[in-house]
Amino acid sequence: MSRNLTIVTSNANKAQEVAAFFGGTLTVRHVALDIPELRSDDVREIAREKVRYAYDHLKEPLIVDDTAFSIDALNGFPGPYAAYVLISIGNTGILKLMDGVTDRNARFTTAIAFADETGIEVFTGTIDGRIITAPRGAGGFGYDSIFEVDGQTLAEIPLEKKSAISHRACALAAFRDWFIQHQV
Template sequence: MAQQEIVFVTGNANKLKEIQKILAPVTNYKLINSALDLEEIQESSLEQIATKKVKEAVSLLPSGTPVFVEDTALGFDALNGLPGAYIKWFLKKMSLDELIKILDGFESKTGKATTTIAYSDANGKIHIFQGITHGNIVSKRGSEEFGWDAIFEPLVSEGNLGIETYSEMSKDLKNEISHRGKAFRAFKDFLLSN
């Protein structure tokens, strides 16, 4: 049986490589990429943002094309989850050093990383998958090439503080414990069972 193509809408080459590694091998699907320019609504709900984007992608692709989008947030506990879904826009206007300075007046330096995937199957039914990782917001350590990875030190297990930021750890370890890894493993399990 031929592999069915599934479209991942992203213009981020680093994200594409990471997802290809996490999803491999999903034997009945061939992951292809499309850098469609989708409208990103300003909304605090990742589910609403991702659903809107996948619906727009469906309208731009040939009928019946399975397609998925992914949105990621970084929320600070001291700020009741902000910047959250707005993290991308914060990073366009400020450096990582400036971003963590926001927490200077707060005792809590913890946060939550969340990835939400919206997948529209060949019949147009939308499925949502989400992964969450809790961690500490720290002074930047490691490479700054992948968003805010250099300031997020994940909790490796409940009650056990991590000692590395996402940027400092191996790609395999990051994919194993990260919010994105958790969301995409749930998505992968869904694809393998359908």
């Protein structure tokens, strides 16, 4: 049985990661839709509202995601405001904020929200790592070049491997398991 999935995001890199994660088991279609974003400290709530908006406009089963990037020494900053902070101060600004800080622990948490005619489901995934002192790696996007997991930044990890271990992959795995059980 052929299965199709639509991901709604303005970030083509996210869509590429989702397609790589499913590796042909699902056909992934990318739709760029400008979605107003709820301001909340909870990525699950943000994802839930984004998927509600997208489903109301497209009227087809789809997923959206939202990601928080939380740095322990900065009391969880930038958290769910990661995209805005990346645009505003970038990795250089984050590294300046971390200058001289010994606790470099951080984590990404992604919420994947799915909507269809029966309702909304939300799935999360987290990956723990640390902020390094200078960017490394040519792959990935966003904070990937300053976030290290097991000695490699996410920007140094090939997409195929990243698509199996990342915060997005953990959330997508939970979604996939649910989707397979409920969509047959």
